[in-house]
Amino acid sequence: MIEIYLFLIFMIIAAVIAIEIKNLLAAAIAVGAVGFSAAILFIILQAPDLAIVQIVVEILTVIIFVAVIFRTTDIDKTVGKQLTSMQILGIVFYGFFALLFIIISERILNTLPPFGSPIMKVAGEYIKLGLPKVGGTNIVADIILDFRGLDTLGEATVLFTSAIGVLAVMRKAGRK
Amino acid sequence: MLIFISCIILFLIGLYAVVAKRNLLKIAIGFCIMEYAVNMLFALIGFKSGAIDPVITKVDMPHNFVDPLPQALVLTAIVIGVGTTALFLSFIVRIYEKFKTLDVSEIKKLKG
Known part of the structure; x- marks a missing residue:
């Protein structure tokens, strides 16, 4: 039970790093970290078929990302830039939407059977x-x-x- | 309950990248993260505590398995996800060759 939480928290941290880092090659590797921890979680959740497919697909995804970065550029030039007022407005609206999304999905997930006992x-x-x-x-x-x-x-x-x-x-x- | 909410948080991180980031590769990464979050939510819903993986290894073993139906659906979704990601990234390569940038706010002549 605790290991599922640990891997989910690791996935969230790796996702935040993948989105916010300046070097795009490091971002691709962080996506790989998210995917491989998903594969380990599938093994913990007793789904070996999913784990095998996830590992194969994750290797393919990281290779495609690295190939695209070699063909384009590996520095994200938009990270340190000053935000425009429209962008700040968008982020504020996104914050409201995310809060609403969590509240609604909390209500919907309450109608599901609890974790560990599917129907x-x-x-x-x-x-x-x-x-x-x-x-x-x-x-x-x-x-x-x-x-x-x-x-x-x-x-x-x-x-x-x-x-x-x-x-x-x-x-x-x-x-x- | 909290375990499902953490999947929703992972989904919202991916959605933040799609909505607020201006680099095209970061948007592609956001799509990937959203896929992982949804797949993980399905696998968590199908989990049954104390059960084993759904493979019959002995003739008269008790059928105490985790739910195999979400696993079958997620298996389809993972393979479709890599196809859509590859298509997205090939469009990104073409856009970079034409405009020499990945910043969506600088790509303005999108016609023809």
């Missing part, structure tokens, strides 16, 4: 039928590949669409 009305069926109907021993793999296979089809569609988008934006031929 599992749908998931109970999946756990019961996973081995006899699908034949896979990993229930998460049963769900994403069979019970909710259409979700996975949509995921693959989004992934390949974004890959086509990256190729179309980054290609050299045909540009002036």
Whole structure:
């Protein structure tokens, strides 16, 4: 229980560092710290599939960030600058919105079951039928590949669409 | 309860970067942090104390598992997240090649 809080606090600190630091390469590494502590938290929360996918995706994300920083610039020139009045107004409004968001989400989260005891009305069926109907021993793999296979089809569609988008934006031929 | 609120705070830090920062890479980092916060909230909702991960290893073992449904949804969301981040960053590279800056307040000729 206490280790979950420790890792969440570490994630929050790393996120603040990633947003406020001047060197963009250090910001990319801080994003990596957030992602890898998320992977460790997934292991603590008994989700090994999520931890594996998170580690792979996090390495990919940090590599893409570093490649983009090498192609552009690695100093954030907007950090030490004087704020304009419109920006200060925006930050004040953001503060009000954040307070409102926390209050509303506190009310909504109170309607959820407390931490550590989920309802599992749908998931109970999946756990019961996973081995006899699908034949896979990993229930998460049963769900994403069979019970909710259409979700996975949509995921693959989004992934390949974004890959086509990256190729179309980054290609050299045909540009002036 | 407090554990869910700390996820909401992580989400709001990412939203602050998207709203208030002027560097495009910082905005991309904010999107990443928001994704992590939402994924973490789902995984925390599905956690059951004293349960094991949802993998059947013996034939007649008791089915005392954590909730596998949020894990399946988050698995989809993580993979989609890296795709959208890659697309966002490729747009950032193009914008830098055209305007030679990452400051959104200096990028004004966004037409054509």
